[in-house]
Amino acid sequence: MSPHSSQSSNISMAMAAPFLLLLPFLLSILLLTSASPSTDVKPPAATITLPLSPLTKSHHKNPLQRLNHLASLSIARAHHLKHRHENHSSPTKAHLLARGYGGYSLSLSFGTPPQTLPFIMDTGSSLVWFPCTHRYVCNQCNFENVNPAKIPTYIPKLSSSVKILSCKNPKCRWVFGDVAPLNCTTETCPPYGLEYGSGSTSGLLLSETLRFPDKAVKGFVVGCSVFSSNQPSGIAGFGRGPESLPAQMGLKKFSYCLQSHDFDDKPKSSEMVLTGRSDSGDGETSGLSYTRFIKNKAASNSAFQEYYYVNLRKISVGGKHLKVPYRFLVPGSDGNGGTMVDSGTTFTFMEKKVFEVVAQEFTKQMANYSRATDVEKKTGLRPCYKFSEEKSVKYSELVFHFKGGAEMALPAADYFSIVDGLGAVCLTIVTDDDPDAPELAGGPSIILGNYQQQNIYLEYDLEKERLGFRKQICR
Incomplete structure (x- = not known):
């Protein structure tokens, strides 16, 4: 931020x-x-x-x-x-x-x-x-x-x-x-x-x-x-x-x-x-997929109860479902873990164990593109790829799968950013690379930032305790 x-x-x-x-x-x-x-x-x-x-x-x-x-x-x-x-x-x-x-x-x-x-x-x-x-x-x-x-x-x-x-x-x-x-x-x-x-x-x-x-x-x-x-x-x-x-x-x-x-x-x-609440209607919005909010009831930290947690169950890259340990996806009895939606975070954050699974799959599926390691060092983002010699770049699709079957397929521009003038693109998901950080460092493991929310209509249904979403060009 x-x-x-x-x-x-x-x-x-x-x-x-x-x-x-x-x-x-x-x-x-x-x-x-x-x-x-x-x-x-x-x-x-x-x-x-x-x-x-x-x-x-x-x-x-x-x-x-x-x-x-x-x-x-x-x-x-x-x-x-x-x-x-x-x-x-x-x-x-x-x-x-x-x-x-x-x-x-x-x-x-x-x-x-x-x-x-x-x-x-x-x-x-x-x-x-x-x-x-x-x-x-x-x-x-x-x-x-x-x-x-x-x-x-x-x-x-x-x-x-x-x-x-x-x-x-x-x-x-x-x-x-x-x-x-x-x-x-x-x-x-x-x-x-x-x-x-x-x-x-x-x-x-x-x-x-x-x-x-x-x-x-x-x-x-x-x-x-x-x-x-x-x-x-x-x-x-x-x-x-x-x-x-x-x-x-x-x-x-x-x-x-x-x-x-x-x-x-x-x-x-x-x-x-x-x-x-005085508005009429049953609260249904056409074309939305819904997933329920869950509450983090950790008695050790009531601040977590203010967050909008969602029940993310799987992540897929290019159609392949990734093996993300369950303890990172749902808050435990200590309140640690889980996924929250946050408009105040720019780039989505993932705990290192989750991020590495995602980043490695992108690296595997996009191996035909050259890594821009110099750009990675300067931006703090990875992986980055060179595309100046390519006519086009084919991105592996990133999809979040929620409990109940709702799927949020992100537009490519929501998770890869072009680095102006350098002929490179970088994955706009971040993690903490501190080698001394614990495996599950406390609080939410995944924070869905606003960069990944671009051109997606989001509805926070407070009455029915759920999040609705659909792809949409925002105007």
């Missing part, structure tokens, strides 16, 4: 400790609002369509550096998701835009009158937060065309519907749980700290109105971040926690179709559809 890419959150008071020094100042800023009481009433949610857009700017113009950066950050993202611990110590439519650093964004409006800001769409975390106040600070955010001083921020004093979330409000425990420091020695909900694979953020929780063109969600819990590192944009958490956008809106499903990254500056977007 790049510094912009969304990461799954780890609530940590230890990380938020430096932020405590800013707490009196932040409170003074927020309390200067003319906020009026906001009742926690959920309106009947109809279908909402939002633009979903690729994040088109990349701060690495060199294709080798860009791919290496995305590969490294995809592994960092995987490390965070796999080793994340929950720390209790402390139809509407939108456009999705793809980002050159590996993520997708949408715009959401909060407050009265509404303030519209960009958010990274993340199915691997739950809290929704935005850069907040004129004093927002973002360290290490000086990327290409990103001026930390000009990051769009939400200004509390301009809204009449904002409230600081009270410590005694039950919603405060969505984030912090039922343990200290929630002895409510202060009136406000404690400051949060969220750690990501490539950055962090901290701030206070607010109760605010989330607005769409024809409806409003009052009493929406949102994070007001005043300090971040490597996170110049807010994050819209679409995970399975109670603080997530789908949960707070009472959605019965949401869906999207991700356009190709292309890693360029073309202004393009696809649509994300949010479907409320």
